[in-house]
Amino acid sequence: MFAFRVHQEDVSSKARRGTLATRHGAIETPAFMPVGSLGAVKGISPAELEQLGYGLILNNAYHLFLRPGHVVVQQLGGLHAFTGWQGAILTDSGGFQVFSLAKLRRISDEGVTFQSHLDGSLQHVTPERAMEIQEALGADIIMAFDECPALPADRRQITGAVARTASWARRCLAAKRRSDQALFGIVQGGLEADLRAQAARDLVSLGFDGYAVGGLSVGEDKPSMYRMLDVTVPELPAQKPRYLMGVGMPEDLVEGVARGIDMFDCVVPTRHGRTGWLFTRTGRVLIKQAQYARDAGAIDPECGCPVCCRYSRAYLHHLYQAKEMLGLRLNTLHNLWYFASLMRDIRSSIEQRTFAAFRQAFYRCRQEAES
Numbered sequence: 001m002f003a004f005r006v007h008q009e010d011v012s013s014k015a016r017r018g019t020l021a022t023r024h025g026a027i028e029t030p031a032f033m034p035v036g037s038l039g040a041v042k043g044i045s046p047a048e049l050e051q052l053g054y055g056l057i058l059n060n061a062y063h064l065f066l067r068p069g070h071v072v073v074q075q076l077g078g079l080h081a082f083t084g085w086q087g088a089i090l091t092d093s094g095g096f097q098v099f100s101l102a103k104l105r106r107i108s109d110e111g112v113t114f115q116s117h118l119d120g121s122l123q124h125v126t127p128e129r130a131m132e133i134q135e136a137l138g139a140d141i142i143m144a145f146d147e148c149p150a151l152p153a154d155r156r157q158i159t160g161a162v163a164r165t166a167s168w169a170r171r172c173l174a175a176k177r178r179s180d181q182a183l184f185g186i187v188q189g190g191l192e193a194d195l196r197a198q199a200a201r202d203l204v205s206l207g208f209d210g211y212a213v214g215g216l217s218v219g220e221d222k223p224s225m226y227r228m229l230d231v232t233v234p235e236l237p238a239q240k241p242r243y244l245m246g247v248g249m250p251e252d253l254v255e256g257v258a259r260g261i262d263m264f265d266c267v268v269p270t271r272h273g274r275t276g277w278l279f280t281r282t283g284r285v286l287i288k289q290a291q292y293a294r295d296a297g298a299i300d301p302e303c304g305c306p307v308c309c310r311y312s313r314a315y316l317h318h319l320y321q322a323k324e325m326l327g328l329r330l331n332t333l334h335n336l337w338y339f340a341s342l343m344r345d346i347r348s349s350i351e352q353r354t355f356a357a358f359r360q361a362f363y364r365c366r367q368e369a370e371s
């Protein structure tokens with residue numbers, strides 16, 4: 001079963017508190033979802049993700065289709081049995097990855113033909129096949145097969161992508177067989193406000209379990225991204241979840257929540273962790289810098305995470321320099337904790353009607369640190 005309930009709406013913004021009920025547990029929103037494209041959140045085990053408080057993670061149909069194959073996963077009992085993660089899973093349809101990862105690709109109204117980035121084999125994915133793949137993988141929430149145009153794109157290209165995405169969304173709905181998976185539509189439209197509003201209305205008229213704002217966080221400037229949220233969210237039904245794909249940095253989560261977004265995914269906490277960038281309440285720490293070599297302090301003295309309670313910046317600096325894999329794991333754990341606690345703070349500020357004050361304080365302690 002799948003359900004979404006809005007408990008509370010903020011008075012000073014479009015922020016809202018909700019609960020997403022899935023077959024694999026309930027997730028409090030606004031929520032951040034760690035990305036585990038290839039079936040694992042890099043370097044972090046399901047047990048650690050549970051300890052961090054995450055209840056919903058992302059896998060990627062494109063990657064898992066290419067390897068080990070959706071039929072293999074299905075024969076091994078589906079993603080939950082295969083990966084050992086017993087919380088909720090959302091799989092992306094792969095539309096985005098085909099455009100960002102695959103070599104040689106041809107797109108037509110029928111679907112996409114591309115060469116696997118793994119072995120160069122020719123693959124052909126249609127909306128119907130994208131549904132078949134995601135149904136075999138067995139996630140709790142699956143995404144419609146869409147066309148996410150790379151930016152910058154001219155209005156003609158955006159118009160084409162919107163039309164194809166709408167036609168493919170209809171075909172996904174028609175091809176859906178399982179009744180125990182939620183299907184989200186994806187709004188495209190680039191940075192064309194009128195095309196986005198119309199795309200949202202067209203999707204809503206088809207009727208989905210939730211709606212994703214796609215086609216963003218692909219290189220556009222932040223004000224443009226926020227403006228597209230301002231024109232898209234009002235067209236989406238208040239009682240259905242809204243998912244902003246591929247976003248983002250901590251400030252983007254705060255701004256997205258303020259504009260009515262319930263769900264976020266981004267590789268930032270995990271990828272930044274692996275490149276030595278650590279998040280703190282006053283900004284980011286680049287742990288490989290020499291200034292941390294003798295710093296006995298925690299990454300963030302105000303952070304309560306298992307890493308900050310036990311290890312110094314000097315030790316994490318050493319692990320990074322020594323290319324010890326423990327360093328990548330500890331950096332990732334800390335960042336995932338930071339993102340989880342940011343969302344916990346956001347949720348409780350909405351409950352206490354103090355989200356506006358939280359938003360100001362969030363920026364103030366970053367500004368003070370920079371001054």
Ligand SMILES: CNc1nc2cc3c(=O)[nH]c(N)nc3c(CCc3ccccc3)c2[nH]1
Pocket residue numbers: 035036037058059060091092093094095096097143146147148186213214215216217218245246247265
């Ligand atoms: C980083 N920025 C970013 N913008 C995106 C836009 C779209 C979009 O318009 N359509 C689809 N289908 N996906 C998108 C994604 C991928 C998100 C993802 C990655 C990995 C696993 C699960 C989910 C995006 N990611």
